[in-house]
Amino acid sequence: MDLHGGNTYKQEREGKNIKLxxxxxxxxxxxxxxLKNFLIKNLNLAExxxxxxxxxxxxxxxxxxxxxxxxxxxxxxxTEILFLYINTLKPKKTxxxxxxxSEYERALKNNDSEILYFELKEEENFKFNLESFNSFVxxxxxxxxxxxxxxxxxxxxxxxxxIKKISKIxxxxxxxxxxxxxxIDFVENYELKNASLLKDENxxxxxxxxxxxxxxxxxxxxxxxxxxxxxSNMNFKKETWSVNIVxxxxxxxMLNDKNYITKTKNWIKEEKxxxxxxxxxxxxxxxxKTEVNFILIKLLNETSNNLREKMISDEILIRDASxxxxxxxxxxxxxxxxxxxxxxxxxxxxxxxxx
Amino acid sequence: MDLHGGNTYKQEREGKNIKLxxxxxxxxxxxxxxLKNFLIKNLNLAExxxxxxxxxxxxxxxxxxxxxxxxxxxxxxxTEILFLYINTLKPKKTxxxxxxxSEYERALKNNDSEILYFELKEEENFKFNLESFNSFVxxxxxxxxxxxxxxxxxxxxxxxxxIKKISKIxxxxxxxxxxxxxxIDFVENYELKNASLLKDENxxxxxxxxxxxxxxxxxxxxxxxxxxxxxSNMNFKKETWSVNIVxxxxxxxMLNDKNYITKTKNWIKEEKxxxxxxxxxxxxxxxxKTEVNFILIKLLNETSNNLREKMISDEILIRDASxxxxxxxxxxxxxxxxxxxxxxxxxxxxxxxxx
Numbered sequence: 001m002d003l004h005g006g007n008t009y010k011q012e013r014e015g016k017n018i019k020l021x022x023x024x025x026x027x028x029x030x031x032x033x034x035l036k037n038f039l040i041k042n043l044n045l046a047e048x049x050x051x052x053x054x055x056x057x058x059x060x061x062x063x064x065x066x067x068x069x070x071x072x073x074x075x076x077x078x079t080e081i082l083f084l085y086i087n088t089l090k091p092k093k094t095x096x097x098x099x100x101x102s103e104y105e106r107a108l109k110n111n112d113s114e115i116l117y118f119e120l121k122e123e124e125n126f127k128f129n130l131e132s133f134n135s136f137v138x139x140x141x142x143x144x145x146x147x148x149x150x151x152x153x154x155x156x157x158x159x160x161x162x163i164k165k166i167s168k169i170x171x172x173x174x175x176x177x178x179x180x181x182x183x184i185d186f187v188e189n190y191e192l193k194n195a196s197l198l199k200d201e202n203x204x205x206x207x208x209x210x211x212x213x214x215x216x217x218x219x220x221x222x223x224x225x226x227x228x229x230x231x232s233n234m235n236f237k238k239e240t241w242s243v244n245i246v247x248x249x250x251x252x253x254m255l256n257d258k259n260y261i262t263k264t265k266n267w268i269k270e271e272k273x274x275x276x277x278x279x280x281x282x283x284x285x286x287x288x289k290t291e292v293n294f295i296l297i298k299l300l301n302e303t304s305n306n307l308r309e310k311m312i313s314d315e316i317l318i319r320d321a322s323x324x325x326x327x328x329x330x331x332x333x334x335x336x337x338x339x340x341x342x343x344x345x346x347x348x349x350x351x352x353x354x355x
Numbered sequence: 356m357d358l359h360g361g362n363t364y365k366q367e368r369e370g371k372n373i374k375l376x377x378x379x380x381x382x383x384x385x386x387x388x389x390l391k392n393f394l395i396k397n398l399n400l401a402e403x404x405x406x407x408x409x410x411x412x413x414x415x416x417x418x419x420x421x422x423x424x425x426x427x428x429x430x431x432x433x434t435e436i437l438f439l440y441i442n443t444l445k446p447k448k449t450x451x452x453x454x455x456x457s458e459y460e461r462a463l464k465n466n467d468s469e470i471l472y473f474e475l476k477e478e479e480n481f482k483f484n485l486e487s488f489n490s491f492v493x494x495x496x497x498x499x500x501x502x503x504x505x506x507x508x509x510x511x512x513x514x515x516x517x518i519k520k521i522s523k524i525x526x527x528x529x530x531x532x533x534x535x536x537x538x539i540d541f542v543e544n545y546e547l548k549n550a551s552l553l554k555d556e557n558x559x560x561x562x563x564x565x566x567x568x569x570x571x572x573x574x575x576x577x578x579x580x581x582x583x584x585x586x587s588n589m590n591f592k593k594e595t596w597s598v599n600i601v602x603x604x605x606x607x608x609m610l611n612d613k614n615y616i617t618k619t620k621n622w623i624k625e626e627k628x629x630x631x632x633x634x635x636x637x638x639x640x641x642x643x644k645t646e647v648n649f650i651l652i653k654l655l656n657e658t659s660n661n662l663r664e665k666m667i668s669d670e671i672l673i674r675d676a677s678x679x680x681x682x683x684x685x686x687x688x689x690x691x692x693x694x695x696x697x698x699x700x701x702x703x704x705x706x707x708x709x710x
Contacts, residue, residue: 004595009406021403030402040395046572046605047385048376051364076431076574079594087442087465103595110442110592217401217600219431237465239434240359240458244599245572 004102005319005333006216016312020341023319025152025183025294027214027264028337038253039246050245057248061209061222064255067196071224073234076242078182078208078221083107085178085204085223088234091144095137097128099324100148101180116140119326125288126154126296130162134169145170148180149195150187153321153333155290160193167200177203182221185212186268186292201227211293212264213254220247268293268336275334275342282355293336296321302353304332314348359457360674360688361571371667375696378674380507380538380649382569382619383692393608394601405600412603416564416577419610422551426579428589431597433537433563433576438462440533440559440578443589446499450492452483454679455503456535471495474681480643481509481651485517489524500525503535504550505542508676508688510645515548522555532558537576540567541623541647556582566648567619568609575602623648623691630689630697637710648691651676657708659687669703 006024011017054074062069075081086107093114096104108115118136120126137145147166150157158166163179170177177200184190184207195205205224210216220243225231254260272290279287279295286298299307304320311318321331334345361379366372409429417424430436441462448469451459463470473491475481492500502521505512513521518534525532532555539545539562550560560579565571575598580586609615627645634642634650641653654662659675666673676686689700 004404004407006404007407008403009408009410013410024404026402031399036395036398039398040391043391043394044386046570047381048363049359049361049379049571050574052359052362053364055364055368076594076597076599079596083594106591215401216404216596219405219596219599236461239431239438241434241571241574242431244431244574244602246601247599 008317011312011317017315018312018317019315020337020344021317022335022337022345023317023333024216025211025292025335026216027212027293028341029260029264029267030214032257032260034257035250035253039249042249043246045249046245048245050241050243050248052240054243054248057243057251060252060255065196067224071226071231073223073225073231073238074243075221075223076244076247077210077219078180078206079103080242081206081221081223082180083110084234084238085206086111086113088230088237089144089176091176093140093142094144094146095140095142096325097145097147097151099126099151099153099326100146101152102323104146113144116142117325120151120154120156122326126151126156128156128158128162130165133166137169137173137175142173142175144176144178146178146180148182150183150292152180152183153294153319153324153327153331154296155288155292155294157187157193157291160195160197163195164198167198167203171202178206179203180206182206182208183211183292183294188265188269188291196224199226204230209251209254213250213260215247215250215254218247218250219244220251267338271336271339271342274339275336275346278342278346279349282350282353284353284355285349295334295336297332297334299330299332299353303329305329307332307349307352310352311348314344316345316348318345363672366667366672372670373667373672374670375692375699376672377690377692377700378672378688379571380566380647380690381571382567382648383696384615384619384622385569387612387615389612390605390608394604397604398601400604401600403600405596405598405603407595409598409603412598412606415607415610420551422579426581426586428578428580428586428593429598430576430578431599431602432565432574433535433561434458435597436561436576436578437535438465439589439593440561441466441468443585443592444499444531446531448495448497449499449501450495450497451680452500452502452506454481454506454508454681455501456507457678459501468499471497472680475506475509475511477681481506481511483511483513483517485520488521492524492528492530497528497530499531499533501533501535503537505536505538505647507535507538508649508674508679508682508686509651510643510647510649512542512548512646515550515552518550519553522553522558526557533561534558535561537561537563538566538647538649543620543624543646551579554581559585564606564609568605568615570602570605570609573602573605574599575606622693626691626694626697629694630691630701633697633701634704637705637708639708639710640704650689650691652687652689654685654687654708658684660684662687662704662707665707666703669699671700671703
């Protein structure tokens with residue numbers, strides 16, 4: 001089983017062709033011809049080192065997300081930001097709100113942090129329970145809470161009012177709060193709902209630019225931090241020139257492509273509803289409501305591994321979600337893509353599971 | 356003063372135009388049209404995550420450098436390899452052979468390693484002195500020695516016979532040896548002179564692909580390691596997908612461009628001699644013999660900062676080398692580029708210093 005989605009290379013090496021990768025959650029609009037042309041024109045810049053301060057890129061991010069450049073740190077994918085934060089903070093004991101993305105654990109284990117888990121319960125449809133969280137934190141001495149919002153793999157989203165309460169609870173106990181907002185650009189009206197609005201020194205926010213702009217191969221993420229001291233420590237620890245110039249140029253260009261952004265917002269609004277509506281027609285599935293561009297599903301009469309293997313014969317790769325903490329061998333995660341592809345996936349699922 | 360060369364961005368923000376960047380040591384042949392065309396054709400691959408195992412890239416590196424794929428780890432620039440090695444090894448006490456590249460210190464300080472220095476002496480023309488090294492190591496308890504070969508900034512090169520002896524001394528004392536060979540591709544017949552030929556478990560070798568192939572903005576480096584256990588620990592600690600797909604594709608493509616490689620070897624052989632010969636004509640300079648694509652120079656009647664400032668008025672940026680350990684305010688480092696540019700730099704130096 002793969003640790004992450006999106007590894008079609010392994011399948012190909014095993015002689016299996018994959019036409020539709022539903023294991024990784026990338027905007028199906030893909031890379032535009034305009035971006036390609038822009039990159040070609042500017043590729044000579046790769047003969048120079050990148051700007052070690054990434055001023056232009058940070059300015060564009062600040063402008064787009066209505067932030068100050070001083071609160072932004074850019075990274076070689078969100079992964080660098082995560083690892084750098086953990087390496088800098090070196091928390092002794094960390095609470096993960098789980099199920100969640102597996103890289104948190106790797107970053108924490110690298111720093112010998114003890115890991116506790118707060119379970120998002122299946123019987124509560126993986127909704128965050130503030131009361132239980134409060135009493136959990138009361139009982140345990142913790143340095144850091146890591147929260148993925150919107151949650152990967154469940155697709156649930158915690159509203160800003162609740163984030164505010166979580167942050168307040170953390171603050172009174174001197175706990176730092178790390179919020180992974182890698183998928184937040186797919187949430188409707190996220191501009192009014194994201195944690196950066198709180199400008200809270202206690203909170204560190206991780207973002208990715210490569211999912212919404214369909215360029216995970218280019219690696220580009222950033223962090224938002226209102227704690228000057230922490231940010232300066234992170235910058236001291238950071239590897240120089242970690243963001244590749246092509247990633248930098250692509251970020252700058254795409255944040256200005258209003259047409260792409262509007263088209264993406266329209267697509268996800270429409271297709272999220274459609275895919276959910278079609279999937280719930282299949283009585284062999286329990287489909288969890290999602291706020292983003294992927295859907296968590298429980299297979300009622302089949303294992304995720306079996307379905308995954310069967311669908312590979314249709315040249316479709318899905319994410320076997322059984323290795324997420326607190327999930328089991330019946331969970332899969334599906335990306336949401338364009339209508340035609342979604343229909344092919346629906347057809348394949350219905351064929352193998354019955355409907 | 357800049358910590359590194361190549362930061363023309365800062366100059367530009369200060370309203371100063373730089374036409375010739377002699378502060379960073381990049382192959383003047385630059386990025387080829389063939390590479391650009393190849394990247395354009397394959398840019399859609401950026402819509403996918405990179406192969407987390409980088410099999411194709413590691414295979415090409417192995418083939419080109421006559422290594423085994425199992426001994427290769429790739430990184431987001433050589434910088435990632437350096438930081439990852441230090442983060443994994445966590446040496447308590449490290450000996451730097453200095454003057455040397457400043458990033459070693461940053462990586463070591465991040466891990467609270469105590470740092471000792473073994474001085475390459477100006478009066479010995481910065482040549483490595485094996486006897487002094489041996490007695491230094493006898494007297495001090497050290498976990499790790501970091502050696503830059505060819506040395507940046509001095510341009511001197513330690514022959515393989517001596518490296519073998521250094522490694523033997525280290526081995527008897529249980530000291531690891533990290534050799535930075537970022538510039539070795541510019542050394543004549545490096546194929547017969549590099550440390551990978553020793554296949555020594557004790558030695559870790561860092562390489563860069565972006566200096567020789569003129570793509571520092573793309574960030575691509577690798578490590579060579581014959582210690583399976585260490586390599587597996589490094590892979591566990593490594594950030595997933597750290598090498599961007601454009602860097603990966605460029606590495607694969609350029610390692611197969613025999614014409615570019617031959618042209619580069621011919622250029623450096625010729626131009627190294629020419630630039631040296633012309634520079635030593637100026638009696639106000641002490642020019643150190645170099646084995647690579649940059650030259651260390653001592654200004655006999657001027658400070659490096661003054662000359663740097665003056666040459667900026669000619670739109671030339673040189674490296675003020677005074678912040679290298681054991682150097683002083685009279686040292687500069689010059690890149691070696693194409694004949695026309697080298698002549699412009701010579702003219703500017705002679706104008707400002709007299710000849």
